[in-house]
Amino acid sequence: MLIGALAGVVSGVLFVKMRILPMVLGLGMTLVYECISYLAYNAAGITLFGKPGTSILSEVWFIILVVVALVLVSTYVLQMSMFGYKRRAIQGSQRLAHDAGINIYSNCVICYAFCGALVALAGVFTTSYNGSLIPSIGMASNGRVFSNMFPMILGTWIGSFSGNATIGTLSASISVYFLKAGLSKLGLDDLTSTIIIYGAWLLFMIIQAAVPRYAHKKAYKARKELAQKTRRELAASV
DSSP states (O other): OHHHHHHHHHHHHHHHHHOOOHHHHHHHHHHHHHHHHHHHTTTOOEEOTTOTTOGGGGOHHHHHHHHHHHHHHHHIIIIISHHHHHHHHHHHOHHHHHHTTOOHHHHHHHHHHHHHHHHHHHHHHHHHHHSEEOOOOTTTTHHHHHHTHHHHHHHHHHHHHHTOHHHHHHHHHHHHHHHHHHHHHTTOOHHHHHHHHHHHHHHHHHHHHHHHHHHHHHHHHHHHHHHHHHHHHHHHHO
8 A cells, every 4th residue: 555655646746836736647657557466477477366364355344344444534524624625625725725725735645555455455465366467568557447436426426425435436346336237247248338338428417418418498488587577578568
């Protein structure tokens, strides 16, 4: 987790100092970290299968314990701590938060570090589940990132109702997992399941983009009707 946090700090500092678009920076750092991992393990990767003390990572009770601990820690850090308060203020308006004396740049670096630590922890459990982890290059590791974007975006939407993005993300991840399991139970191959899941993601994004437009049109129609009604009342009173 410390190495993951350090990698996040490096990405965060580069973003703050160079102001590179997050997506472009993410792709570039992916290439860099893939090469570092490839060289560090001599292209052989790491194997946890059969290693002493690693069997606990596959125990259901331990996984549940880690998830509960992560939810509690994330909820406190992102919702209740001073860092979380500043993060939400920045999320509302960077300019207003900056004018209020909040260091938006250090907050950004801390966010990168926190996310890097979480990704590192997820990597440990992924390696334990698969038995081994082979380094990849050419941004091949981005496949797992893109597969988790739908739960992340869906979780943000769910979290907007509960006021807790952590619970929302966890709920969305479990929901998408059950969707994948259900499609697999129906006998659908991986390609068909992927098309259905990404199609659901696309539909969700389309609906999310259409909702503000519909609300704007509805509000405009209401203002127009109110103006016409007021004009008729004024004309009748003359």
